[in-house]
Amino acid sequence: MPASTIKTSEVDVLIIGAGPAGLMACNALVKAGVDVRIVDKRPNKIIAGQADGIQPRTLEVLQTYGLVDRLLKELNQLHVAAFYNPNPETGEIELTDRAPDVSDTSTPYPFEATLHQGAIEDIFIDSIRSSGLDVSRPFVPVSIQISDFDKSSTDPDMYPVRVVLKRVDPLEGQIDTEIVYAKYVIGADGAHSWVRKTFGIEMEGEQTDYVWGVVDMVPDTDFPDIRNKCVIHSNHGSCMIIPREGDKVRLYIQLGCNEAVDTTGRVDKEQMGPEKLLDVARKSLAPYVIRKPKAIDWWTIYRIGQRVAARFSIDERVFIAGDACHTHSPKAGQGMNASMNDTHNLSWKLVQVLRGWADPSLLQTYESERRKYAQDLIDFDKQFAAMFSGKVKTAESEDGISAQEFMKIIRTSGGFTSGVGICYQESAIVNACHQSHAKNLTIGKRLPSQIVVRAADFHPIELQHLLPSDARFKVFVFAGDIYEPSQKARLAKTAEELGAEDGFLKRYSPGGNILAAFDILTVTSEKDIVRVADLPELFQTHWTKVFVDHKEVNGSRGGNAYANFGIKGTGAVVIIRPDGYVGTIAPFEHVADLNAYFAQFMKQS
């Protein structure tokens, strides 16, 4: 056997696990110029199965990284959900209702999407490769320690986390050992997270009795809604249909509590193959027929666990993200979305701290924001999973919920399932004290979709597209009517205060270059002509940065931003966090409150 070698290296951020959570972090960090490394224990990326649901908010987020165009080409869109229930007389299922699959239309992507996890990972991998980075694999972490001495050091050049990695050469069997010293580590290593276990972090919550099977295939069937999302309650169990890219379809099939389970209560895949799963589905789907498919793309059996990690962070030096910190039922299509949004939330905070712009305490908001979200997700999922797995109320049986109750829950949970309704609680970076000045622009939620036109050239613009994930805070100045003399005077005064030496813009800008750390975007109220040059200089940093609340020239989209957001003619300043969430709002006279907001977590440079 060849002798083993030991390498030592330093890196700002080490990411363990190259699934959606890890790759999202890696891409965000590498594009921000952070020294990052990502390792994975799998020798190759996955090519089928696993997660597949992509929610509107996730598409919005991927747009901010420039990744949505390719995704939109590859994915399948779900526009309608169809509901099937037993006919009271025949007992066979029939279509009882249909609804838009996404009920919240405040997004440029008002549909659910599906694409297998491997294809999504490919988009990230190609993106990080274009920045000269790749996933290091197969690497298995074998030890991780945080230096007690270094971890709370304020010296930005400390590498307090020591990770030992082993790489098994798949051809020669040689084992390389490597010691990596990192400033920060992200454990995005899945439901059985080694990082989580190593630090002894408990998963809180429990297993349910619900056992489900999953089959991916190109179906041969006469079921008429096979290309729509279907929720099927039958007298023989529940079933869910999720159409996917190409001609593929995923079937979720409810099993009995004791089916495919061994004596210890663990799922035993040996007991049931895909053909047996299809037989169960066939009973539910009668009178419709599923013929034997040419091939099964992927299949699995799982028991739903609903658990959240007790902590998401160890000393704000090691973070866990994705499946490592929350497991739940896949049927609300949330898993991959929650995972990617975990690290979308974390990445800009790491960037700001690593650049020396923000205080390390900013990193505490990762756990407070994302753990709260994960708990909400589990609570929602309990209701949702019970609803799916539970019995249907029929003429004979009062057990279970009615189709009407089911629909109502589906509709009211739309903001949550689509991801666009997620609201982060008050914290150092979420301050709602002036909420009334933009009452429909909820502080803590992401900026909703809104089209305005550019003042200089009437180009219609989606406001969300002005929020790239570039680690900068965006300062939206809703200027009101700039040709109304008193408003113009107020605006000039606000510009003066915002541009002052002790204002947050200059105070927290590296080298006094405001646009390095902030972007300033101005939206005036509706006017046929607004001249960029008529704004204070601070509010016209470039001709592409000034907008009018006006509908598009040729078409009917856009306009009404002030009304939609609940902003009055007196205007307001809206601070959007680098991840697209509204951080705070202030009326023109309260620039001091904006200064105080940033003083909570930013460092004077």
Added chain:
Amino acid sequence: MPASTIKTSEVDVLIIGAGPAGLMACNALVKAGVDVRIVDKRPNKIIAGQADGIQPRTLEVLQTYGLVDRLLKELNQLHVAAFYNPNPETGEIELTDRAPDVSDTSTPYPFEATLHQGAIEDIFIDSIRSSGLDVSRPFVPVSIQISDFDKSSTDPDMYPVRVVLKRVDPLEGQIDTEIVYAKYVIGADGAHSWVRKTFGIEMEGEQTDYVWGVVDMVPDTDFPDIRNKCVIHSNHGSCMIIPREGDKVRLYIQLGCNEAVDTTGRVDKEQMGPEKLLDVARKSLAPYVIRKPKAIDWWTIYRIGQRVAARFSIDERVFIAGDACHTHSPKAGQGMNASMNDTHNLSWKLVQVLRGWADPSLLQTYESERRKYAQDLIDFDKQFAAMFSGKVKTAESEDGISAQEFMKIIRTSGGFTSGVGICYQESAIVNACHQSHAKNLTIGKRLPSQIVVRAADFHPIELQHLLPSDARFKVFVFAGDIYEPSQKARLAKTAEELGAEDGFLKRYSPGGNILAAFDILTVTSEKDIVRVADLPELFQTHWTKVFVDHKEVNGSRGGNAYANFGIKGTGAVVIIRPDGYVGTIAPFEHVADLNAYFAQFMKQS
């Protein structure tokens, strides 16, 4: 001096000239699997200046080749045209009107666009490279001959055009001579076309007295509409502003008839540099100021010529396209568009003939369609150029046209300038005898923009996006209400006739594979639920090929296709040519007329 070498080769299509016309042809042909070669005399591609206007129809066409996404990222959009005229009292210019720059909204791209020619060429070059082809340069053609014996041969394996090319190695000075035998040659070699001159084809028309200068730069100005298209008539001459990609702007500046012209009447660039041109512009633009730009990107001076080649084809073996067959003023932004649309028109015809699907006589429609269009373009351009270059009617002078007349001409010419209104005359491939069955779907025009939803999954779809430039005719079956018994019966009968052995679908399909040469797309009238399986088999070749005239689920786009197209509930079959133009229409009872239409130019396989 090294000895020269002579190579001999054969190719189906040789393209001389790698500008927009040549590259459009090359891309279309290589994607269709045609053996094609493209040569250019320039050692490198151009990097600045030249043509820059891209019209909505051109964007639609580039979409059909999968090239529009990148283009949309790089180009600048013009949404508004602003009109400036002299103030009657001060004589200084002022804003007198504004209008949407594109008045026809039947397109998914209701704006004019600008991007320099080199960037557009790059998009084509990258596309053909992805098919393993590249531009051969620098190659100069020195002789071209068509074999009298071979040219009218019906043997598809004849190469009757002999072209001698010379390549000068830019480093070693070595001259390579090459003889290429081609089935067809496209001369896309510009306004001074060697191909055109070699075959002695006259340019018909004349030079005008109008002399204009062009300057591309990043302007430093207080002119408020600098990011809009501006038409400026001043007491000191006319001027046009065309904003471009990035911060660049193009200025068209009218010169006196004798300015920058030598004694023979030819433009003499020596007499006037870009700074002098800007001085002329400054007089027109007063009271606004143009400061000295940091750099001039590109500039030129030209005299408008309005001429069309007497022929576009020699024996349907050699074709000329683009600037080689029409020259006109650049200010209507048509040049590059006309050029690309020439070869978009020609390419599918060559593909069909080379594949043995269509009779070579189909190639005659290239000249008949595109020469007629070029003549219309010149006629329009005469009016347009005169309008721009002419004087403005003022209180003091009754000469020239009024601002109102000018606006009226601009508005009525919208269909023509945007390209979406172009209508090919009746021919073997344009048969309007059943126009009344879809009275707003003009036979000879391109299919207008229309959103419908897919029956199987309610996915909203732009009908234009169902028309890739894949050399196949598209058969749109407007099926009406398929659940109305009499309509259902009529539909079944139509399917039977269309699918018959002597129907055009089977008759003109290679090896009986209908979908190789045709695509069949079905649109039913509005219904909440349409089941794909309820259609005749011929009209449901795949679940993605059946649509409902319904608006999108989440939003307000789409629907009303039958009303918009003027199609009654009794339905109609609409034949779309491979280039997106409506070829013919027939009611269900007249399938025989469709068979007759295709018999005009297709060959039984």
